[in-house]
Amino acid sequence: MQNRREFVKEMVAGAAVLGAGTNFAWGQGKAAEKSKVVIVRDAKLRTPGPAPDEKRVAALLDHAMQTYFNAQNPVQPWKQIVRPGQVVSLKLNSMGGRAISPSVALVAAICERLQQAGIKAGDIIVWDRGSRELESAGFKLSNAPGAVRFIGSDTAGYEDASVSYGSVTTRLAKILTQSDVLINMPVLKSHNIVGVTMAMKNMYGVINNPNTMHGSGCNPYIADLNMIPQIRRKVRFVVGDLKTAVYEGGPGYRPEYAWNENALMVGEDRVAIDTISAQIVERKRAEKGLQTLEQKGTPLTYIATAADAQHKLGTNDPARIALIEQRIA
C-alpha cells in the first residue's frame, strides 16, 4: 500500500462528498449533499489464470474503502458500516458464473475485514438466489455453524408473508430478513430489458418472484422493490466488482461483449452507483460503435424513477454525484 502511486481524478469540481459514517438512509437529510462514488482500478489485477490476484484484490478493496471513508486504516470503514453482534450478509450477483461474478478473492477479503471489525464468522452470510449460481461462481456451499456461511435462497427459503410497495408484492428471502446489514455486491452488465444492471437490479435476487417484474423495462418495479423497508434500510453499502463488465447481450456472461475494467466501485447511494454504471456502459458501447441504450430501446427509466420525488432512493443527477476515480499502478 505504501508504495502505490496514485492518480486522483476528481470528476466533479468542488465536490463536497458525503462524510464518512453518516446516516445511511439516503434521502433523509442528505438531499443537499453530493453522493460519493469511488472507482479504483488496477491494471495488474489479473493473473494468467481465471482468478484475479488475491493480494491485489484485497489491496484494491482497502484502497476503495479507505478512499470512500477517508480512513487511515482498512478496518475503520467497516466499523462505520457494521457493529459487533450484527448479522451481515453479502448479496452477490453470481448468475453469470465465475467469469462475471464477484470474485472469491473479493468476498474473502470483505469477510476478513468484517471479522476484524468485530463481526463473528458465523454471523456472516454470503448468498445469492440460487445455490447452483454460487457454485458456478466458484463458491463452496457451506452452512456450518461458527463459520462464514455460503448458501442460496433456494435452500434457505422465503418468508411466508408477502410485503408490498407500489407495483411490487413479493416474499423476501429469509436471509435478508434475518440479516441486520446487507452489503450489495453486484457486477456491471448490460441488460436486454433494463439497459444496465448493477446495484438496484441486484435486489431482484432477494425475492421469490423476480420473473413477474420484467415488464415495462422493469419500471417501476426496480424502484418500488428497493423501497421495501427491509431492502431500503438494510442495504448499507454497495461494493461492485468490475474486474469484468459486459456492454451488450447481458445479463448473462457474453465474452464477445465483455471487457476487463479491472476495478471496484463502492458507495452507499444505489442510484448514483447505477447512474455512473450506466455512463460506463454507454462509453464502452460508443467505443464499439453500438447504439446508445435509449436508441436500443432500453432507456434506463428505472434509474430516474428511483430518484424521483416519490422514491428518493438517491440521485441520478451527475452534478450531485462526486465521482472519485483512482488508479493503482
Add this chain to the structure above:
Amino acid sequence: MKMRIQRTRLVAIAALLTVVVMAGVGCKKKIVDPFPASGAVAGWEKGDKTQTFDAANLYEYIDGGAEQYISAGGVGVATSDYKFQGNLEATVDVYTMKTADGAKTIFEADPATSDSKSVQLGDAARLYGQSVVFRKGSTLVRITAYEAAPGESDALLALAHGVEGKL
C-alpha cells in the same frame, strides 16, 4: 437429502426429455441428446450435470434474459458444462424454440464484433474469440468459454460441430 437430490435429478431428466421431444414439433418427434459424451470430441470432457429449464422457469437460469427467448418462442434450454484438456471450462446451452424463425430472431439479435466471423455450421453460425453461436432448425446453440486460451476458437468450433452432429 439424497431422496431430494434424486427427485431433482428425475425431474431434470424428465424436463430434458420434454424439451428435446418438443424440438421435434413440426416434424417427426424424436428424442435427442444434444450433448457429445466425454471424448466424443477430441479433448473435451462433459460435466456430470445436465440441467434443463422450460419457459416457466427459464428465469432461474437467465433471469432478465429469459424474456428475450420466450418472446421469440422459446420452449426451454438444456445446459451442460465441458472441460477442454482438463482446464478450459465452457458451457453449452441448447435452446429449443418453437420455430426456426425464433432461433433466427435470437441469433440475429447479437451484433457482430470486430473479431467475430461467420463459419459453416448448421443454418448459420458465428465464431467469436471465446464463444460460438449457431442455429439449426428451431434450435439455437451457444457455447461459451470462461477464459481466454490459445487455440480456444478451434476447440470451441470442434465442440460445436460435435453438438451440431447430434441435433
